Amino acid sequence: MTTRTLPNIILTGTPGTGKTTHALLLAERCPELKHLSINDIVKDQSCHEGWDEEYQSWIVDEDKLLDAIEDQVKQGGWIIDWHACDLFPKSWVDLVVVLRAGTEVLFDRLTKRNYPEVKLQENLDSEIMDVLIQEARDSYDDEIVVELQSGDADELEANVERIEAWLEQWKKDNQN
Ligand code: ADP
Numbered sequence: 001m002t003t004r005t006l007p008n009i010i011l012t013g014t015p016g017t018g019k020t021t022h023a024l025l026l027a028e029r030c031p032e033l034k035h036l037s038i039n040d041i042v043k044d045q046s047c048h049e050g051w052d053e054e055y056q057s058w059i060v061d062e063d064k065l066l067d068a069i070e071d072q073v074k075q076g077g078w079i080i081d082w083h084a085c086d087l088f089p090k091s092w093v094d095l096v097v098v099l100r101a102g103t104e105v106l107f108d109r110l111t112k113r114n115y116p117e118v119k120l121q122e123n124l125d126s127e128i129m130d131v132l133i134q135e136a137r138d139s140y141d142d143e144i145v146v147e148l149q150s151g152d153a154d155e156l157e158a159n160v161e162r163i164e165a166w167l168e169q170w171k172k173d174n175q176n
Contacts, residue, residue, distance in 0.1 A: 004076030013099035016109040018150035038082035086139040
């Protein structure tokens with residue numbers, strides 16, 4: 001049993017699978033939940049050890065990141081949007097949604113982002129090899145890990161509705 005009055009939800013998946021799109025729509029539909037963009041925290045609060053030129057991304061300092069978000073996340077009510085999940089302590093997390101997309105869809109989305117070739121390929125490989133779903137299953141109890149397809153707008157809508165329904169049930173189950 002948790003002392004949180006609202007749950008914390010991790011939205012994870014390979015870059016381009018739709019984490020931010022889902023997080024923004026979910027936060028719009030459920031105003032009691034707030035979007036926590038780990039990308040923004042890393043950048044704005046300098047939770048990194050510098051910039052990786054080859055990958056065009058920050059080298060994240062995980063300890064500093066966890067320190068930066070711990071107090072607020074422990075209050076509950078956060079949608080945590082990040083392409084990794086194993087760094088967040090189990091006790092902080094009530095639901096882990098792993099978003100998936102087919103290779104062609106993902107290729108198109110990442111190409112539009114002008115990813116460097118090496119980063120594009122690595123992300124496609126990661127999706128094909130089930131890296132994020134495996135990481136989620138290795139890090140959290142099976143009952144709280146959900147894998148959802150995010151190939152098109154209908155799936156986005158269905159996913160957000162499903163998470164909204166889950167939230168309502170969570171609130172009933174965790175009434176004080
Ligand atoms: P992530 O946060 O996982 O990197 P984004 O939410 O930024 O991914 O989505 C990447 C791109 O793919 C955006 O242009 C977004 O509009 C599109 N996209 C993501 N999910 C879907 C979906 N289910 N249906 C249609 N377009 C999507």
